[in-house]
Amino acid sequence: xxLTDYSGEELLEYSRKAYSENKFxxxxxxxxxxxxxxxxxxxxxxxxxxxxxxFALQILPYLLTSxxxxxxxxxxxxxxxxxxxxxxxxxxxxxxxxxxxxxxxFFPKDGVSRIQELQMTTQAGxxxxxxxVYGNFDNVQTAIKEIFSDDNMRKSAGxxxxxxxxxxxINWGRAVPQIVYYVSAYCxxxxxxxxxAGEGFNVCVPTGNFGNILAAYYAREMGVxxxxxxxxxxxxNVLTEFFNTGRYDANRxxxxxISPAMDILVSSNLERLIFHLSGNDDRNVTRYMSKLKxxxxxxxxxxxKERISELFYADYSTDAEAMKTISDIYNGYSYLIDTHTAxxxxxxxxxxxxxxxxxxxxxxxxxxxxxxxxxxxAALGIDVGYKGIELLEILSKTTxxxxxxxxxxxxxxxxxxKDAYNRDDLPDVIMRFLRQ
Numbered sequence: 001x002x003l004t005d006y007s008g009e010e011l012l013e014y015s016r017k018a019y020s021e022n023k024f025x026x027x028x029x030x031x032x033x034x035x036x037x038x039x040x041x042x043x044x045x046x047x048x049x050x051x052x053x054x055f056a057l058q059i060l061p062y063l064l065t066s067x068x069x070x071x072x073x074x075x076x077x078x079x080x081x082x083x084x085x086x087x088x089x090x091x092x093x094x095x096x097x098x099x100x101x102x103x104x105x106f107f108p109k110d111g112v113s114r115i116q117e118l119q120m121t122t123q124a125g126x127x128x129x130x131x132x133v134y135g136n137f138d139n140v141q142t143a144i145k146e147i148f149s150d151d152n153m154r155k156s157a158g159x160x161x162x163x164x165x166x167x168x169x170i171n172w173g174r175a176v177p178q179i180v181y182y183v184s185a186y187c188x189x190x191x192x193x194x195x196x197a198g199e200g201f202n203v204c205v206p207t208g209n210f211g212n213i214l215a216a217y218y219a220r221e222m223g224v225x226x227x228x229x230x231x232x233x234x235x236x237n238v239l240t241e242f243f244n245t246g247r248y249d250a251n252r253x254x255x256x257x258i259s260p261a262m263d264i265l266v267s268s269n270l271e272r273l274i275f276h277l278s279g280n281d282d283r284n285v286t287r288y289m290s291k292l293k294x295x296x297x298x299x300x301x302x303x304x305k306e307r308i309s310e311l312f313y314a315d316y317s318t319d320a321e322a323m324k325t326i327s328d329i330y331n332g333y334s335y336l337i338d339t340h341t342a343x344x345x346x347x348x349x350x351x352x353x354x355x356x357x358x359x360x361x362x363x364x365x366x367x368x369x370x371x372x373x374x375x376x377x378a379a380l381g382i383d384v385g386y387k388g389i390e391l392l393e394i395l396s397k398t399t400x401x402x403x404x405x406x407x408x409x410x411x412x413x414x415x416x417x418k419d420a421y422n423r424d425d426l427p428d429v430i431m432r433f434l435r436q
Contacts, residue, residue, distance in 0.1 A: 002176045003063070005070060014062035023048050023058060025405065030055070030181040032188040035333045038360045039348075040194065041341070042185050049119060050368035050404050051261075052212060053090035055181060056174040061094045061101070063173050064165065068100065078162045078434060079103040080148070082141040084208060085112040085261040086367060088130070089119040091167035096125030102162070104129045104433055106144065108137050109420050112260050114387045115371045115407065122413040129433045130417035133426070136254050138265050141168070143423040153427055160434045169211030170268050178215035179222070185362045186224050194360045202361040204230035204351070206344040207239060208262035210269035212364060217273060217311070227359055232347030233316040234259045239267055243314035246305035248288075249297040258319050258375040259339040261367070266292070277304045313355065317346040325349075326369075326379035336399055338369040338376065368404050370395060 003011060019029055026046035033041045047054025064077065079101060081091045088105040095103040105120060109132035112120075120130045133140045147153050148164055157164055169175065182203065189195045203226050205213035213231055220226040233240045235255040242248040250265040257263055271285050278284040284301070291298040300308075317325070325342040329335055337345065344363045352358065369376045373391035377384060377398065384394060389411030396403045421429055 002172075002179075006063070006066065010066065014059050014066075018059035018062060019055075024054075028184075028188075030184055032185050032192070032362060033335070034192065034194065035329070035335060038194070038358060040185070040189060040360065040362045041335070041337070041365045042181065042362050043365050044181065045338075045365060045368040045371075045404075047090075048093050048406050049086065049089040050371055050406055051086035051090060052178075052364065052366040053086045054093070056177040057087070057090040057094040057167060059177050060091075060167060060171070060173045061098045065098060065100060073163075075158065075161055075163050076100045076102065077165050078157060078430070079165055079167050080144050080430065081105040081167045082137065082144040083107045083112075083120075083168075084137040084263055085116040086371075087168060089116065089123070092120060092123045092125070092128055092130070095167070096123065096128055098127070102127045102129070102433065103167070104131075104430055106131055106133050106140050106426065108132065108140055109134050111136060111256060111263065113372050113374070114389070115373065115392070115410070116260075118389065118410050118413075118415070119407075121415040121417045122410065123416065131419040131421055131429060134420065134422050136256070137263055138250075138254070139423050141264075141266065141268070143426050144168070145170075147427060147430065150427070153430075156431055157434060160431075162434050168268070169209050175211055175215055175218070175269070175272075178212055179218050182216045182219035182226070182362075183222075183224055186219075189360060189362070198225055200225045200227035200359055202226065202228045202230060202348075202351075202357065202359050203364070204232055204344045204348040204361055205364045206232045206234075206259065206262060206340040206347075206366055208233075208236075208264040208267065210239065210267040210273070212366065214269045214272055216364075220311075221276075228351070228355075228357065229312045230344075230348055230351050230361075231312055231314040232344040233314065234262045234322070234343050235316065235318055236263055236265055237316035238265050239270070240314040240316045242270075243308055243312050246302070246308070247297065247299040248292065250292065251296040257339075258322060258372065259343050261340055262343065274300065274304065277307045313351045315347040315350045317343045321346050323375070323379040326376055327381070330380060330399070336369045336376065336401055337365060338367045339372045340367055341365040341369075342379075368407070369401075370404055370407050
């Protein structure tokens with residue numbers, strides 16, 4: 001019912017293509033791995049880029065190209081992406097050489113892991129472009145948002161036969177597919193005997209732009225018996241403060257952390273939650289977002305804050321806490337997690353201690369630990385002193401874990417893209433790409 005312009009047959013066809021066995025390697029695609037009788041880890045990294053973004057970005061090209069045909073659109077689409085690490089590669093993988101499209105991906109220079117960078121800069125495809133941008137992710141994301149709202153840019157793109165679209169989580173086509181794996185996780189908990197049908201469980205999501213946990217909120221509203229939504233942040237803990245106080249204040253120090261996909265101070269999808277909690281009245285949203293744009297902060301009403309407190313718990317982890325969590329989970333369960341998942345596990349631990357809530361939990365594991373091999377090795381007490389692709393082999397041998405197939409051999413692929421620009425250069429960079 002979210003995608004009423006498509007028939008059930010079309011959606012089934014796209015799903016079969018997007019989630020085929022040659023793209024998602026795990027049995028069940030998004031399996032829940034139980035660490036003990038009540039803690040389940042929802043492994044969302046078995047796709048072609050080893051990150052949860054694959055779930056939306058493998059099906060989005062099918063939805064988009066079908067929509068263009070349904071609308072009789074004769075222009076081509078240029079996908080613009082700002083990425084803090086994982087969205088970029090997942091979008092590139094989904095749209096590479098898709099007819100009628102081009103895709104340009106921008107990431108903060110020195111703001112992603114070396115593995116993430118190589119995944120993007122080695123991307124094949126005749127319709128792709130990748131560049132780093134000086135600054136942090138919020139700078140990059142703001143620059144891309146401004147291009148979407150720039151009448152001159154839209155006109156220039158149209159003159160070259162293109163219009164702009166997004167593969168970031170601001171695109172509704174990103175949110176809908178993510179709802180599905182929270183439903184499947186619920187089914188897995190029932191099937192493995194952790195809960196009975198209708199029994200409540202908690203969900204914990206490491207969160208940056210608020211899209212992934214928003215999908216869990218939608219699953220809850222649809223009837224999945226999620227009791228508490230646990231929002232886990234790193235040291236860029238603007239969301240933690242918001243959920244605890246009702247005030248969103250982006251006027252704070254920005255931290256480059258070992259969980260770079262969450263290094264975000266302006267969480268774009270939060271306005272969707274506020275819209276729903278305002279009774280679907282967009283006047284509140286408009287007022288709050290205007291204050292965020294001009295003042296960098298806003299405070300929601302007491303009514304919204306009370307509703308948030310009923311639904312959500314929020315906490316954050318420092319890098320040191322996340323590193324210790326990686327070590328604890330490996331030593332305690334012989335299970336390897338990445339830096340983002342560690343933030344989620346640590347936040348859940350704090351929630352359980354604070355609330356005394358021992359309901360079963362599903363913790364979203366958003367990326368393969370091999371994408372952040374340097375930090376994971378350091379957490380295990382192994383400091384190799386460099387950041388090369390060889391870290392994958394070292395982590396594999398150290399933990400007796402196989403390197404995910406999409407990452408194996410990454411060091412043997414030449415880098416195609418080495419550009420770096422200031423954010424003000426992006427409009428010219430994009431137009432040059434469209435004219436090629």
